[in-house]
Amino acid sequence: MCPWETFEHTADIGLRITGRSLDELFATAGQALFALLIENPEEIRPREMVEFQLHAEDHAYLLVDWLHELLYLFDGQHLVFCEFDVRVNERRPVLSAHCRGEPVNWDVHRPGTEVKAITYHNLKLERQGDLWVAEVIVDI
Amino acid sequence: MAEGYRGPLEKVGPYQWLVPQDYKPGMRVPGLIYASEELIDQIRRDQAPEQVANVATLPGIQKASLAMPDIHWGYGFPIGGVAAMDPEEGGVISPGGVGYDINCGVRLVRTDLTVDDVKDRVRELVDLLFRRIPTGVGRTGKYSFPKKELRKLVVEGPRCLVEDYGLGIPRDIEFTEAQGRLEGAEPDFVSDRAFDRGEEQCGTLGSGNHFLEVQVCSEIHDEEAARVMGLFEGQVCIMIHSGSRGFGYQVCEDYLMKLRTVPEKYGIQLPDRQLACAPVNSPEGRQYIGAMRAAANFAWCNRQLLMQQTREVFQEFFGRPWEELGMHLVYDVAHNIAKLEQHRIDGELKTVWVHRKGATRAFPPGHPEIPEAYRAIGQPVLIPGSMGTASWVLVGQPGSMDQTFGTSCHGAGRRMSRRAAVREARGRRIDEELERIGVIARARSRRELPEEQPKAYKDVDLVVEVVHNAGLSKKVARMRPIGVIKG
Numbered sequence: 045m046c047p048w049e050t051f052e053h054t055a056d057i058g059l060r061i062t063g064r065s066l067d068e069l070f071a072t073a074g075q076a077l078f079a080l081l082i083e084n085p086e087e088i089r090p091r092e093m094v095e096f097q098l099h100a101e102d103h104a105y106l107l108v109d110w111l112h113e114l115l116y117l118f119d120g121q122h123l124v125f126c127e128f129d130v131r132v133n134e135r136r137p138v139l140s141a142h143c144r145g146e147p148v149n150w151d152v153h154r155p156g157t158e159v160k161a162i163t164y165h166n167l168k169l170e171r172q173g174d175l176w177v178a179e180v181i182v183d184i
Numbered sequence: 185m186a187e188g189y190r191g192p193l194e195k196v197g198p199y200q201w202l203v204p205q206d207y208k209p210g211m212r213v214p215g216l217i218y219a220s221e222e223l224i225d226q227i228r229r230d231q232a233p234e235q236v237a238n239v240a241t242l243p244g245i246q247k248a249s250l251a252m253p254d255i256h257w258g259y260g261f262p263i264g265g266v267a268a269m270d271p272e273e274g275g276v277i278s279p280g281g282v283g284y285d286i287n288c289g290v291r292l293v294r295t296d297l298t299v300d301d302v303k304d305r306v307r308e309l310v311d312l313l314f315r316r317i318p319t320g321v322g323r324t325g326k327y328s329f330p331k332k333e334l335r336k337l338v339v340e341g342p343r344c345l346v347e348d349y350g351l352g353i354p355r356d357i358e359f360t361e362a363q364g365r366l367e368g369a370e371p372d373f374v375s376d377r378a379f380d381r382g383e384e385q386c387g388t389l390g391s392g393n394h395f396l397e398v399q400v401c402s403e404i405h406d407e408e409a410a411r412v413m414g415l416f417e418g419q420v421c422i423m424i425h426s427g428s429r430g431f432g433y434q435v436c437e438d439y440l441m442k443l444r445t446v447p448e449k450y451g452i453q454l455p456d457r458q459l460a461c462a463p464v465n466s467p468e469g470r471q472y473i474g475a476m477r478a479a480a481n482f483a484w485c486n487r488q489l490l491m492q493q494t495r496e497v498f499q500e501f502f503g504r505p506w507e508e509l510g511m512h513l514v515y516d517v518a519h520n521i522a523k524l525e526q527h528r529i530d531g532e533l534k535t536v537w538v539h540r541k542g543a544t545r546a547f548p549p550g551h552p553e554i555p556e557a558y559r560a561i562g563q564p565v566l567i568p569g570s571m572g573t574a575s576w577v578l579v580g581q582p583g584s585m586d587q588t589f590g591t592s593c594h595g596a597g598r599r600m601s602r603r604a605a606v607r608e609a610r611g612r613r614i615d616e617e618l619e620r621i622g623v624i625a626r627a628r629s630r631r632e633l634p635e636e637q638p639k640a641y642k643d644v645d646l647v648v649e650v651v652h653n654a655g656l657s658k659k660v661a662r663m664r665p666i667g668v669i670k671g
Contacts, residue, residue, distance in 0.1 A: 052601040081321055083630065101444065112437055118322065119430045120380035148322055155628050158321035158391035158671055160433045161284045163259050164440065165458050183259065183284050184392055184602070 090144035244275025254597030260458030263542035281539030287483030288427030296510030341365035370474025381430030387489030391671020546580035570641035583655025
């Protein structure tokens with residue numbers, strides 16, 4: 045099973061992400077976001093690290109906040125990432141993350157789709173058997 | 185793809201469809217959608233009419249939850265949605281009623297050039313525009329405004345660009361909606377993150393449906409209004425469609441986050457959490473309004489700088505100063521915004537917050553907020569078509585004040601998802617197809633042209649027909665694209 049895929053939505057794109065743990069799911073969500081923003085994410089090198097902690101009202105909101113944070117680091121700090129080491133507390137909606145990447149270089153990184161925002165519409169994060177599954181729609 | 189709307193839609197006028205107030209518990213007013221028979225079939229295909237009903241549940245809403253003929257599914261509010269809230273009746277302000285791209289809007293610049301002056305060199309002109317004007321994801325421009333300067337800019341709007349930086353002329357300000365400045369912008373209510381994202385993005389086009397288009401005025405429908413606006417058949421014009429970039433997206437995002445728990449605090453029950461809102465007269469509501477106004481002013485600065493860069497490109501390309509080329513602003517309108525306005529409701533003059541999300545203000549002749557030069561003809565309403573199709577210039581009509589809080593449509597409206605559009609375009613070269621119909625298109629991302637291809641949108645002519653016939657605005661000129669740059 046593919047850890048993430050896109051699904052259709054009138055004007056925008058939905059991301060369906062799975063993981064054996066919340067740690068894995070959040071890391072995959074980060075990969076998915078940068079695969080939208082950058083056409084060739086395989087060219088992103090792990091040369092710098094950014095670390096931060098987040099907390100939210102619940103884990104679904106935490107996922108939105110996580111993607112918001114990455115989007116801000118891209119759009120406000122001009123960084124792109126390829127490695128995400130995320131520790132999500134499964135009991136409380138808090139996480140700590142180490143993200144590795146580099147400053148964006150448009151001679152190397154080909155522009156993908158501009159993501160305006162991560163939305164709350166039909167936001168889903170649930171356990172299905174052994175897997176965690178999330179759906180989040182991004183405004184593009 | 186979400187399934188279609190199965191609820192009631194009663195035809196109550198030649199172009200009016202009612203969602204009855206008893207359709208859903210909690211509706212305070214009915215829903216009213218403006219559409220033709222042909223368009224209503226498309227409108228039923230997604231959940232947009234359901235969203236019209238959801239908006240009708242918001243506190244303080246007046247008369248009806250309205251939707252324009254280009255309505256399609258949006259976050260919380262539908263795109264094409266209009267709602268007026270009375271603060272005296274507990275009315276709310278909702279970031280979802282404005283949208284992520286605060287003050288996304290359109291600007292039309294005219295020239296003295298005719299199609300004959302450019303027809304053999306369109307490709308070179310478009311290539312130069314594409315090289316000079318930053319488009320697409322993450323691209324920064326030649327302008328950079330550190331926080332201190334940006335704080336001033338978002339309070340004062342483009343007047344500050346003209347007066348402090350010489351980027352434009354005073355006449356530009358006169359022909360911008362609200363003179364490019366919503367009073368009461370509060371930079372203190374805007375996060376540092378928004379300032380970070382905005383610092384290098386003022387004067388950049390962005391991506392998605394944003395564009396900068398070289399157009400030819402191909403049909404005149406109202407000679408007098410066209411003359412007053414300086415439009416004539418065969419004339420080259422430039423249409424710019426962009427908004428508040430990362431600055432505005434961040435403001436919307438910040439306040440959607442802040443408002444997550446606010447409706448509950450004020451006892452407001454919402455059918456959809458994307459409708460998050462706060463009473464206008466609450467600390468949270470006032471903060472969003474202050475930040476939203478700052479983002480709106482940012483957007484007007486952005487379009488001013490996009491216009492200024494276009495003038496520079498034309499100057500370089502034609503070897504003459506832009507003033508000599510007659511490159512003047514016809515008008516600039518917002519189509520994602522909330523504004524405090526006076527409207528007559530059931531015979532009583534009320535001051536209400538009008539949310540226009542994917543809808544354009546369309547004030548009729550004589551309205552004091554219209555620039556004096558246009559007061560006799562009505563406020564220009566600029567309707568961008570999709571890439572490769574026509575755009576329209578209209579003017580506001582008295583019917584808009586009677587029916588829609590002074591509002592008209594904003595564009596064509598999507599009818600195909602992006603993925604469906606890409607799938608549909610598989611094996612085709614959209615740029616070559618466009619070139620065959622006389623449009624030179626340039627985009628930075630390979631996904632952009634297939635996603636934004638003409639078939640992905642409703643027919644803008646059908647949309648304009650409805651607002652024209654319903655008396656909301658009147659056709660003045662049709663504009664045909666010859667070149668376009670995108671993200």
